[in-house]
Amino acid sequence: MARQERALRTRQAVLEAAAEVFADRGYEAATITEILDRAGVTKGALYFHFPSKEDLARDVLEHAVTEPPPEQLIKLQSFVDTGLILAHRLPREPLLRGAARIAADQSAQRFFGLPWPVWVEHTAAVLAAAKEQGEVLPHVDPVLTAQTMVGAFTGTQLFSEAADGMADLERRTALLYELILPGIAAPGVLGRLDTSPERGARLVEESGREAEETAGIAEIDEIDGAAETV
Structure with missing residues (x-):
């Protein structure tokens, strides 16, 4: 259980670091090296969860889907x-x-x-x-x-x-x-x-x-x- 929790924390740290780098640099200019530096994880840990930068970006987009606002009569x-x-x-x-x-x-x-x-x-x-x-x-x-x-x-x-x-x-x-x-x-x-x-x-x-x-x-x-x- 502890190992699974660590893996989830690592994945979330990578995801948030990638989102920050994408926000600052854009998709093309973002580098795996900068994402690693911000996340504070090893390259192996990152690639265990996300095989490529494209996979990282897709996951950022999926996690950013928001719920519709409260329903209004108008x-x-x-x-x-x-x-x-x-x-x-x-x-x-x-x-x-x-x-x-x-x-x-x-x-x-x-x-x-x-x-x-x-x-x-x-x-x-x-x-x-x-x-x-x-x-x-x-x-x-x-x-x-x-x-x-x-x-x-x-x-x-x-x-x-x-x-x-x-x-x-x-x-x-x-x-x-x-x-x-x-x-x-x-x-x-x-x-x-x-x-x-x-x-x-x-x-x-x-x-x-x-x-x-x-x-x-x-x-x-x-x-x-x-x-x-x-």
């Missing part, structure tokens, strides 16, 4: 929440930041395909649902709008990173939505949307509390179940 609010949550998490989570850099790296597309396919698909589905509820203007194409929004967010993220190390990403993302929404939202819905820069942090905190409460209830149920079998 579907366009869910559309906004996705970006605001991501803007809050990106500067704080190395795995997510590394995945974002890989997704935006043109040289990596031959390995990993077009950027943010899951995000584009999710956003298009949310916009389609919003259109069915009459929340968006008739001319809005959900897929094209989703692709445009993801591209605009990626550009905003890269600009924020270059200008201020992503310290202002939440504010810039809120502004991005404020500029885009008047062109797609029905007038009666537009004024009801919350695009404040602080909303992403608030939703992440609420989600964390709910997860802790759920885990606590599950632990109590497990204890009760064990007691009943005694």
